[in-house]
Amino acid sequence: MLGCFPKMRGILPTFCLVLGLAFSTQANLILHDDSFQPDHILRVTAQNYSQACMDRYSVLVNGSSPGPELRLQEGKVSWIRVYNDMEDSNVTMHWHGLSAFAAPFSDGTPMASQWPIAPGHFFDAEVRPEIGYAGTYFYHSHVGFQGVTAVGPLIVEPADPSPFEYDEERVILLSDFFAKTDDVIEEGLTSSNFTWSGETGAVLVNGQGRLATNATGACSLAAISVEPGKTYRLRFIGATALSFVSLALEGHNLFEIIEADGHYTKPVKTDYLQISSGQRYSVLLKAKTEEELQQAESRQFYFQITTLGRPAVLTTFAVLEYSSPTATDLKTVPATPPLPVANVTYGWMDYALESYFPDTDFPTAAEVTRRIVINVHQNISTHTVWLQSGYDWMETFPKSPYLVDLYQGNLDLDASYKRAIESGLGFDNLTRLYPAQINEVLEIVWQNQGAVNNGGLENHPFHGHGRHYYDIGGGDGLYNPEENEKRLNGTHPVIRDTSVLYSYRKKTTPLAPSGWRAWRIRVTNAGVWMMHCHILQHMVMGMQTVFAFGDQEAVMAQSGPIEGGYLVYGGSAYGNSTYSPLVQHFF
């Protein structure tokens, strides 16, 4: 199999193709020739691109960052074709928050759930968001640091009318600008001579931004246009690489939160949002009436975005603009921020959010069959790495994707499970997997610890692939299940896919427990699911884990027999300019 994985080259060894065809005996295996029309087409390129008046060689989707907005329908199948038009890099596309509803080999996690898409090839992903998951998502490359620019909004439209009334909606996608290229950043972060990526140069809104230092230049602040008197659903997407931000809007009353990570919540009023990489929130915003605008000095108001928990605070802006006879000024950046500078609010909205629709599936403490405490900390030995249960995980660790190994009988999950249980950590260091069996109820605890070398601590937005987990909160110190159980009393934990493990201080004693985040998950969907910090730098430095839900039988029972073209790098499930892919229709 290894011969089928020429590093980064778009040449397909013939025997891989032949192997792929040899398996093609299933009825649901369809040649996606010219008669096949995908619902969406994403073309990934790497090229020079300018944001906030700064140039960079970046990975783009359909020529821009963010890429186009995708709209999927709740309960319906969508086909998304992803072309890798880059010459020398692999790519994958991940449907962030929708892992459980993507066909097998389509979650976009390279070397976990699938082979990456080789240069010159394309891949058709099939996604069917389950009813109950209408909401705000995004897609992004899951390879290396590409996700800093290779991102785009993804909205799942509801089958039934939204329980909330609003006139229109606006997407507000936050991303970071880094001056160094992806390659330079990855090289620096993984080198024995560690070099930090540098801090974000700008937090961009819908790819746009302007810094106070941009005295001249064509770049503008992003404008979010509204009309007086209307109610808007603002969909905020935390597509940043690093930045954890606080966001507030000048001159307006409270936001009302109605959605977190793809699920409607009971409305909660707030005057600011705290958004990490990977999180999404929808809020209702009542636009000012024409009368109110007459009283105001201006018809434009600043969104103020402040980075949290970094060595230096960066404040950037976007503009809420009301139609006006005079053009909106998108070039002036306020010299003094109009709103107070924000600090981290520990546990923002923890224990407070509640599902809009009654949820009867929350696993109680008594139902939990196994608690997996994952200690996370930084260590500097030959390299600077982030470790979970003492190990890092990088795309370069497995020789082939776990899901592929499972299908080929090369991964014995029963043995792995045994080792994981014997380790006492739930972790099998041979495969670097956290295996779990169907019907287990897991409590996963991310336990922050001081760095080995200097006791340093950071915020980590942990993201779970697969089915969304119940977030059962977070706190300072060491996780205490009894204490948290008391705290949970009378609350209604929501399911979500990204929540923050906070650093409550900058430093502590090396390896001292200092902050935790806990989740509960019923193990139902068999598959290979990554759970990782969503900060791209941290991912590149090993802050990723892989869970395997179910054994080989369970995975194959859930996913069905798989065509061989998925099992090799550049296999026949991946098309190129000379041939069409043989694609398994899963749903």
Ligand code: C2O
């Ligand atoms: Cu949005 Cu595995 O990530």
Ligand code: CU
């Ligand atoms: Cu992190």
